[in-house]
Amino acid sequence: MRYLRQAWLSAGVVVLPWLRPAPEQTISIHLFHFEPKAIEVPVGTLVVWDNGDDIEHTVTSGRDEQADGRFGGKLAGKGTRFTMRFEEPGDYSYFCDRHHFMRGEIRVNPSGKAGN
């Protein structure tokens, strides 16, 4: 019985992470800024940018108005979205290429640890 229980628990440890839904984090674009401006997420997180402004914005990876080509997309107007799954740990900076004062930061943690 004890072995059976251990086997069951072991199987659970292996299986449960598979069953766990992939983490998702939404960043809203409203009034020409990214909210939240900085996020910390576990590796594998799908980040969704949701444009609430009636104008085109972009999500362009890079800093100081220099795109670094890691990721990027256009959000043509209100209600449009851009998604990106972060599979590699690290720090990612991005900005809007139409409004350079709009900036954001994403920290992707290797251990599956989420921040605030």
Add this chain to the structure above:
Amino acid sequence: MRFSLLPTVLLVGGLTLAAPQAQAQMSGDHAMPAATMSTGDLRVALNNLLAEHAQLGLTATAAALAGRSAEFKAAAGALDANSVQLSQAIGTVYGDGAGQAFLALWRKHIGFIVDYATGVAKKDQKMQDKAVNDLLGYTKDFGAFLNSANPNLPTEVVADLVKGHVVGFKAAIDAQAKGDWATAYAKTREAVAHMQMIADPLAMAIAKQFPDKYAARGN
């Protein structure tokens, strides 16, 4: 009055204007707002700030075009202080993030105006054309910003009002550059008066959006 009040009526139809009297309501209970401002006070505050923007902006361009660099520097500093104050007013209503974004957006159009004045001073038509195009593009951004803040302010209507602001500034700057001071000051007065066309709808739309904060009092 030179400018039509139609956009104001379109934007905030049905809203009763309040008497411009300052009233702060004290509250000992955190469940109640600590203070409210009358719609009239809000209109006066925004009209003052935006009229000051036009006045200081054209003072700065006149000084720049005449080569009075110390005066230009002082005027530009005062203009930026006005911009910061405006952004703080926006931040008070819509949050710090919105206030900071507003400041960046607002400074952008001032930069384009400076580009235009520089193009005029240098007689560089290409630079002038680019600045005008940038300013026209900016009107859409500004319209979208205010529409996002307040759905009572349609993007295109705001963009058209800001376009009027840009055209008025351009006319005043052109006259300043020619040394046609009668026209320059007539256009300056028009530019200052035009700010009411932006300040009034903005104030009334905010009051409509937050009736608990900006109470209509009197008639």
